[in-house]
Amino acid sequence: MSERPVAPRPLTPEEAQRRRKRSIAIAAVLFALVTIFYVLTIAKLGPQVLNRPI
C-alpha cells in the first residue's frame, strides 16, 4: 500500500557547484570557530595555561 519513494533527481552542474561552495564556507566557519576558541583560551589564561601540577 505504501507509495514508492521518489528518487531524488541528480543535481545540475550549477547546483553541485553551489553545494560545494556552501560546504567550503561551512568548513571555513567551523575552522574559524575552533581558532576563536583556541586563541581566546590562550588570551584569557595566558602562559598559566601550561603551568599546572601533573
Added chain:
Amino acid sequence: MTSLSNSLSAGAEPQVLSPVGGEVSDFFALLKPRVMVLVIFTALVGMLVSHVHIQPVVGSISLLMIAVGAGASGCLNMWWDADIDAMMTRTAKRPIPDGRIRPDEALAFGVVLSVGSVLVLGLASNWLAAGLLAFTIVFYAVVYSMWLKRATPQNIVIGGAAGALPPMVGQAAVTGSLGIESFVLFMIIFIWTPPHFWALALIKSADYAKAGIPMMPNVAGPQSTRRQIIAYSALLFPVGLAPVFLGFGGWLYAVTAFVGGLAMLAFSVHVFRNREGEPERKAAMGMFGFSILHLFLMFSALLAEQSLGLFRPVFA
C-alpha cells in the same frame, strides 16, 4: 511573512527552490553587511571612549560577535518582512523575495547566528555584554520587525533603539559595566535615526503605502514629517555636543559635531521648503545622504581622538 508563506503553500513558486539552497553570497546579503560595518564602527567607538585597557584578542572577538549578532537580527528581519519586501522596489531584490533563499533557510541561519554570537560574546567578554546583544537582537527582530513596523508611525523612532545599542554593548564588553559615555553615544544614534529614515520615507512613501507600512509621511502627512525632521535635527545638535561637555569629546569632535549639526539643521530646513517634484526628491536625498556622513564623521572624530592621540579637551 504571512502572505509569503501563504503564497508558497498555495503553489506560487518563487524563481528558485532548488534542493541545494542559496548561494554563499546570498546568505551574506541576509546579514545586511553595510549595517554590520556601521555596527562594528559604533561599537568600537563605544569601547575606545571607555578608557580601559582592551585585550586585543578579546576586543576583536567581541567586535566580531557584536557584528554577527547585528547581522543575525538583520537576517531575521528579512525573514519576517519577506512579504512586504517583495512589494517595495528598494527591497524586492533581497534574497528571500527574489526566491534565491527559502524562508526556512533564512530563519535557521538567523537563529543559529543569534544564539552563537550571544554565547561566544558571553564567553569572550562577559554576560552583561552578551545579555545586551541578545536584547538588541530580540528588540530588532521581534519588537521592531514583528510589532512596531506594521503598527505605528513611531516604528523607526522606538525601533531605532536597536541600532543605537552597539556602543553600549561595546563598552559593556570591555568594562563589564555601562557608563555615561556609551549612553550618550546611544542617544546620538537614537535621535539621529528619525530624520535619517524619514528623509528616505518622504520619497518612498508610495512604496510604503503599497506595502501597508504606516511610515510617518503616510500617516501624519509629508508636511508634519518635515516639521518633525527639523525638530529631531534641532535636538540632535545639543545631544551631539554632549560628549564635549562630558569631557570625552575633544576639539576635533567639537568642531565636527558643531559644523555637522548646523548642516543637518540646514538640510532639514531645505527639505521643509522643497515640497514638490524633483526639488523635493533632491532635498530629501540630500538630507538622507548627509545624515549618514554626519554620523560617520562624528564617530570618526571620536575614533581619531581616542586611537591616534588627537584628543585635546575643550574644557580644562
